[in-house]
Amino acid sequence: RKEVEQDPGPFNVPEGATVAFNCTYSNSASQSFFWYRQDCRKEPKLLMSVYSSGNEDGRFTAQLNRASQYISLLIRDSKLSDSATYLCVVGPYGQNFVFGPGTRLSVLP
Amino acid sequence: GAVVSQHPSRVICKSGTSVKIECRSLDFQATTMFWYRQFPKKSLMLMATSNEGSKATYEQGVEKDKFLINHASLTLSTLTVTSAHPEDSSFYICSANDRAYSNQPQHFGDGTRLSIL
Numbered sequence: 745r746k747e748v749e750q751d752p753g754p755f756n757v758p759e760g761a762t763v764a765f766n767c768t769y770s771n772s773a774s775q776s777f778f779w780y781r782q783d784c785r786k787e788p789k790l791l792m793s794v795y796s797s798g799n800e801d802g803r804f805t806a807q808l809n810r811a812s813q814y815i816s817l818l819i820r821d822s823k824l825s826d827s828a829t830y831l832c833v834v835g836p837y838g839q840n841f842v843f844g845p846g847t848r849l850s851v852l853p
Numbered sequence: 854g855a856v857v858s859q860h861p862s863r864v865i866c867k868s869g870t871s872v873k874i875e876c877r878s879l880d881f882q883a884t885t886m887f888w889y890r891q892f893p894k895k896s897l898m899l900m901a902t903s904n905e906g907s908k909a910t911y912e913q914g915v916e917k918d919k920f921l922i923n924h925a926s927l928t929l930s931t932l933t934v935t936s937a938h939p940e941d942s943s944f945y946i947c948s949a950n951d952r953a954y955s956n957q958p959q960h961f962g963d964g965t966r967l968s969i970l
Contacts, residue, residue, distance in 0.1 A: 778958045787946050787961040788897065831897070833958065840887065841959060845896035 747771060747842045748834050754848040761822045765847045767832030768814040777808055779817050780831040782846065788831055791817075822851045856880055857949050859962025866937065867970055873933045874965045876947030882927040883949035887959065888920070891944045903930040927952075937969045 750767045757763050777794035794806040794815050805818040819826055829848045835841030856879040864872050876886055886903040901922055902910040909922035921933040934941055944966050948959035
């Protein structure tokens, strides 16, 4: 089983839709969780950290479920500019964090 | 915020050439830096962990003699792709943690797009 797994995607949704991504991790000792966004041919950029109590940043909501070992990202009122690959990141394991394979989102006009 | 600078951003060269990529942390010290490779429409793959003052740790399947890593200071790591071939063409990205905040996310360089003809 892979350390970090994500919904395979791609997700094709119309503008204004609400979309949710899930990510599961295998190491129960994981302490830190993040969502990154990667645009085509660009480096990943931190979107938001995921806190135990859940957190919201504008249209984006992240949730953590330690018991079931998964995190989620909810995007409300999708914009065209939200089209990207969303990477789930879990760690640290020593100095490293493990990236999920990513879920590609396409928001359609 | 913390910045990681990667250079060059784009390299096109002939088969057999060795290519050096630099990764610098500009406003923080990084005991550890990470080198990733990403093929088109594929996920980031960790190649190696670069440790300041010691040997790099390579992931399984990554040839250490092919991908030479040097981490000579707390702000600079280099990756040299030796005798590059077309199959080495890829997007190479480095990242670093601020050693003062080891539990915080990594900061990425802009990446280097390597094309071997």
